[in-house]
Amino acid sequence: GIQVEQSPPDLILQEGANSTLRCNFSDSVNNLQWFHQNPWGQLINLFYIPSGTKQNGRLSATTVATERYSLLYISSSQTTDSGVYFCAVQGGGADGLTFGKGTHLIIQP
Amino acid sequence: DTGVSQNPRHKITKRGQNVTFRCDPISEHNRLYWYRQTLGQGPEFLTYFQNEAQLEKSRLLSDRFSAERPKGSFSTLEIQRTEQGDSAMYLCASSSSTPTDTQYFGPGTRLTVL
Numbered sequence: 083g084i085q086v087e088q089s090p091p092d093l094i095l096q097e098g099a100n101s102t103l104r105c106n107f108s109d110s111v112n113n114l115q116w117f118h119q120n121p122w123g124q125l126i127n128l129f130y131i132p133s134g135t136k137q138n139g140r141l142s143a144t145t146v147a148t149e150r151y152s153l154l155y156i157s158s159s160q161t162t163d164s165g166v167y168f169c170a171v172q173g174g175g176a177d178g179l180t181f182g183k184g185t186h187l188i189i190q191p
Numbered sequence: 192d193t194g195v196s197q198n199p200r201h202k203i204t205k206r207g208q209n210v211t212f213r214c215d216p217i218s219e220h221n222r223l224y225w226y227r228q229t230l231g232q233g234p235e236f237l238t239y240f241q242n243e244a245q246l247e248k249s250r251l252l253s254d255r256f257s258a259e260r261p262k263g264s265f266s267t268l269e270i271q272r273t274e275q276g277d278s279a280m281y282l283c284a285s286s287s288s289t290p291t292d293t294q295y296f297g298p299g300t301r302l303t304v305l
Contacts, residue, residue, distance in 0.1 A: 086233075112292075113291075113292050113293075113294075115293065115294065117296075122298070123228075123280055123298065123299050123301070124296070124298050124299070125234070125282065125296040127293065127295060127296075130291050130293040168233050168234075170233070170234075172292070176236075176247070177224075177236075177239040177246060177247045178224055178226070178236025178237075178238075178239055178247065178249070179224075179226075179234075179236060179284075179294060180236065181233030181234050181235070182233055183232065183233055184233055
């Protein structure tokens with residue numbers, strides 16, 4: 083099946099800093115989503131982005147489908163941005179999402 | 192749009208008991224998914240319904256697991272003869288095939304098997 087690798091696994095930043103999270107995938111995809119999992123376990127949709135670039139406030143994402151990677155940018159980080167960020171893809175005939183192991187982001191005040 | 196809901200939110204059971212979880216998807220969504228997440232890992236796909244038809248099952252879904260979506264609305268996931276290794280967060284998601292297949296997740300049911 084399709085493989086998803088996220089980097090870095092852990093990231094500690096000061097409030098106000100910018101960050102870039104990367105997601106590499108091993109095959110062509112027809113669905114790619116970025117999620118933020120809060121401390122209570124809820125997965126919050128950030129972007130549906132199988133290709134192209136999108137922006138939503140301080141967050142933006144870019145997927146280069148031909149090179150099989152996606153990037154999530156967080157600008158002017160706030161402590162509430164802390165949590166685990168997951169990239170998940172769907173492709174190769176599968177119906178379910180395949181998740182990466184996530185990036186654990188800690189924003190310190 | 193009230194979002195995806197799951198019940199119960201927490202379940203503690205003894206090894207060998209049967210448990211059942213319920214998922215209510217977003218009302219207009221025809222697709223429903225079950226995932227399992229263990230500590231420190233990303234969610235893993237278990238099974239998928241389009242309307243009432245179960246179209247895909249992961250090899251993770253052993254014979255002790257069964258899922259139904261009888262009228263194409265809510266779904267149940269039953270685990271028979273629970274084992275300690277079944278302890279995990281069970282997540283449900285739903286989507287509509289149009290305009291995009293964006294999956295929206297519920298809050299999950301955390302299962303602890305003693």
